[in-house]
Every structure is written in structure tokens, then in C-alpha cells.
Amino acid sequence: MTEKVILAYSGGLDTSVAVRWLKEKYNVDVIAFTVDVGNERDFTAIKEKAVKVGASKAIIKDVKEEFVNNYVFPALQADALYEGKYNLATALARPLIAKLMVEIAKQEGATAVAHGCTGKGNDQVRFDVSTNALAPDLKIIAPAREWGMTREETIKYAHKFGIPVPITVKSPYSIDENLWGRSIECGVLEDPWNEPPEEIYAWTKSPADAPDKPLYIEIGFEKGIPTSIDDKKINGLGLIRQLHELAGAHGVGRVDHVENRLVGIKSREIYEAPAGTVLQLAHQALEGLTLSKDQLRFKQKVAMEYADLIYNGLWFGSFRDDLKAYVDSTQRYVTGTVRVKLFKGNCTVVGRKSPYSLYSLKLATYDKGDVFDQKASPGFIHLWGLPIRTQAQAQGISEIKER
């Protein structure tokens, strides 16, 4: 019996060529599998194309809700930003896609999974590591990593086998998108000195063309999960979509990042994440109000570890479960409302409130009603400074002063 392979299929040139290439090279039946993680596309056309280029079957799966609830929002709660800048939109979708591929492979009795990643990026690592973790016996084939064809050769191959070459192939950019963000690289962006041309942006207006009047919005959170906009309850997906429009129209969410890939190279990527940018800032502002100093400080370290782990393809390891447990615990009181101002490419937090706020006006105020006991401060300072006084005296005041 001919073996079956599940191919992660995007409908683009590379994965279309991969369908054919897999059949030629490995003599297998190819089942094209396309996941809807909010990448606006015509899924019916993708399905038809898959079969047209030689797939024995094409499967589409809408996992937008699962993506939001089990991947995007946990990352938001963690404040996970790779190198402090990238909200990990692409990286977060990979383990979910790998998990679904494994499920489909079991259902269909396939012996291998395949994806269109090259051998230079992070995505191959995320797919392969996740697949290995979930199904160690499944073979993994990465045609674009094996075939060694240049762009021109791939196009030639397509022509030879009657695979349609879309006009968009002319675009010099490599773009990946899902509901949490859009990642753009290649073309003129490869020179980090070049300013990104306006044409690469699809979700955000140029700040120069954004409205001259700021827009204020209020985002409500429950236990670190955004649940309302301007007091109107809305589910996660709807909320992201609405914020995406609002913030995008004000030019919010453009990120220009020279990042360190896991495979050791630096690469320049532009991200568009209007909703993500607003939510990240708002969430952090609410944490600033509801978490203690120590919780916040430790959480920053956790955020960095969590972001690295997602970026590096280790989603299905126990370390993530451990970090998630800490993050979940911190989110118990991250409930409240944050007011943000969107204006000319900027998102600024201008107000925050919570029933669990640790901010005490009675303690903070310099006006009347102050309950802070200033008479307690000298005693506190006396003991706080005790070790440094002791050291200065025992080891020489002048020597310390010279440092």
C-alpha cells in the first residue's frame, strides 16, 4: 500500500510544488492539511488547488478559538515578548499546527508529516521538535530543506508540472500571518539600514496618515484575560479583531526587529500586531496595579524564559507547564480596566483601575488624608542602612568613597 504523508499546505508556491515533489521523490499519497489560525484567505480555493496540484485529499481546520484561548492568551498573560519586541505570533501557531498534523496523521493512518520550512529558520525547529515530542514514530519530511532548489528553479519545476505560479510570487517578501500578527521579511528589508517601505504594511495605517484626533478605548480584563472593550463583553477572537481594526487605523503595532534566530543568525523582521501591542501594554499596566513588587520582578524573568521557550520551539516541554503554573497563579487578581489612548502610531496607557488594586491613595497622597506614618521612616532607614554603615566603618570609609 502506498504510504500517506500529511503536508502542512498553505496554497503558496512552495507547498504546492512540495505536493508534487513528495509524490515524485517518495512515491507517497499526499494529504494537504491547511489550518485556519486567522490568516485571512480563501480556504475553498486552497482546498481546490491542493487537489489540482496532486493531493489525494485536502483538509481544512478552523482552530482560531483554540489558538486564541490556549496559545495567544497564555502568552499574553505571561507578557512573553521575544527579545522584548516580538509577540511571537508565528512562533505560537507552530506547535498548534504540529499537534493537529499529528492528530490528522493518526486519523488517516499516515506514516509521515511534511512542512514547507527551509533549513535556515526557526519554524522547522518548532515543527520538528513539537512533532517529535507528540509522536516520536512519525517521520518528518521537509521538502524545501531537502530539494536544494533556488526560487527560479522552484518556479521552473512548477511550470514543468503545470502548477500555477501565483502573481504574488513576484513579491520579494516572505510573509506569515495569523490573527495575532503579521511577520514580513526578505527583499529590501534584508538590509537593516533600509527603512521598511510603506507597501509592506497591510494591517496598520501609516502614523502620518492616521487620524489627527486620538481614540480612547477601555479594555476590561478578568484574571489576565481581556474580556471587554468599552464595557461591552466580547469573546477573545472578536476582541482581537475589533482591536486590530481600531489600533491599525491609528497606525499602532509596527515593530522593526533585528532578531537572533535559534539557528545562530541575525535576521531582520518587521511585525504588525495592532491588537497584540495594545493588549500587551494594557495587560502590563493592570499588572502594575495588582501585583506586588516581588511578583512583578520575578514575573519579568519568567516572561523572558517563556518567550525564549516559545521562540525556540519548546512549547510541549514540562518547563512550559511549570512557567504556566506560576503565570496562572499571578493572574488571580489581574482583573480590572485599562484605558489606552491611540494616536499617530502610539498606544499609551492613560488610566487603570481594579477592585484588587494594591495602589492606596491614602498611602500615596501628599495631600490631606495621608495615613503614611513618616515618623516610622527614620527607624526603618536606621536598620536598612545598618549593613552599609557597618561595612564602611570596618573596611574604611575613604576607600569606599573613591569607588
Ligand code: ARG
Ligand atoms: N521571525 C519570526 C519567527 O521566527 C517569523 C518567521 C516567519 N516569517 C516570515 N516572514 N515568513 O517566529
